[in-house]
Amino acid sequence: MPGEPVEADPLEELHGLATTAGTQVVDELIQRRSAANHSTYLGKGKVEELRLMVERYDADLIVFDNDLSPAQVRNLEQATGARVIDRTELILDIFAAGARTHESRLAVELAQLEYSLPRLKRMWTHLSRQAMGVGMRGPGEKQLEVDRRIAQKRIHDLQAELSQVERRRERQVAARKESPTVSLVGYTNAGKSTLMNALTDADVLAEDKLFATLDTRTRRWQLPGWGTVLLSDTVGFIRNLPHSLVASFKSTLEETRQAELLLHVADASSATVFEQIAAVYEVLKELGIEEKDTLLVLNKIDAIESPAVLNRVLDRYPNAIPVSAQSNKGLTMLTEAVGEALGREFLDVEVDVAVTDGKLLSYLSAKGEVLSREFGDQITTVHVRMPVAAMGPVHKSAKDIRPIDDPSRRTMPMGTVHHDDVDVGDLPMGDAPSEVA
Secondary structure (H helix, E strand, O other): OOOOOOOOOOOHHHHHHHHHOOOOOOOOOOOOOOOOEOOOEOOHHHHHHHHHHHHHHOOOEEEOOOOOOHHHHHHHHHHHOOEEEOHHHHHHHHHHHHOOOHHHHHHHHHHHHHHHHHHHHHHOOOOOOEOOOOOOOOOOOEHHHHHHHHHHHHHHHHHHHHHHHHHHHHHHHHHOOOOOEEEEEEEOOOOHHHHHHHHHOOOOOOOOOOOOOOOOEEEEEEEOOOEEEEEEEOOOEOOOOOHHHHHHOOOOOHHHHHOOEEEEEEEOOOOOHHHHHHHHHHHHHHHOOOOOOEEEEEEOHHHOOOHHHHHHHHHHOOOOEEOEOOOOEOHHHHHHHHHHHHHHHEEEEEEEEEOOOHHHHHHHHHHOEEEEEEEOOOEEEEEEEEEHHHOHHHHHHOOEEEEOOOHHHOOOOOOOOOHHHOOHHHOOOOOOOOOOO
């Protein structure tokens, strides 16, 4: 793309996307120019080079790491004799193959239709014909217009159905707000699912490929010193993520939008880690949640060959937390940091409860972390750490509520996170297996 910085391997990510989609990559072609050609995107010389490449390998598909106009696709296909797709169509294809739930299938279908609508003419060979037959004498109506109206009607229906799904999801998430939610976000293949497995023993799918996770998964996480926390994992982000996908997956990302805390997982071993971090923040901005409390987690430190590589990232992001979800390194530091961040959402209180009020005693145990109990003849005093959102029933039924401000009574240290807890000198100096995502 004109104006973008030159990367060491600018097609590495496209290669990964194509492999994830099930294609076999046989060759690559790169052109740098100040402006794209209006009719073919590439210059004439590069188009001819591409045609010869297709002929040499007998290739049947060309994938561009850019968004192409319908006219550019048509002209390139005529010039090369092979099918041409752009980056957005490739990502949509991967999402369509990976969608498992009804909700994600609806979102993918909507995004595909919105992408395909202006391209209907090239997708179907019959669209230039006119409908004729009994009751349709005369010029009739072009099949293109019929198909366009069908697509527009389907888009409207999908938008309405996804709107209902979104409202239902909002109610579901709101119904369990008594437990704080921590959401994993990050670039695709950064190791979010592996980290979720390490923290919760969730056994969710974790594969070394792009977009292994499309549907939101939420598991209970017993956070030391805090009790039950809901940890959610959803679709990974990518640079230039199609806007239609972000809009279509709004309901799927509801857990992220309503979470008290985001864990932004980044692949610290990637040569493009800074670009990936920036791309995730761009998507969060598009979702309207860029201001949400976020902890940056630098994953895959076991795959870093030199401590200088990690130090380079920490110099830019000094509050980031280096971990390896695969080897469990740094997870203690991460849980302490999460506890400290969530402390702003919790109350440490003593609650006086009537000994006959078994319902409130059960509620305190279910929704908070009971640290101690003192039993009297008429009153049971419970020292509990409770989410602020769960205090409504407590205020209604408790005999008395007293805040605990003495730090010595807390069960978990709330100090500053120190990177010294991870010794970068212990990082492997040779090749290390990269952790799956």
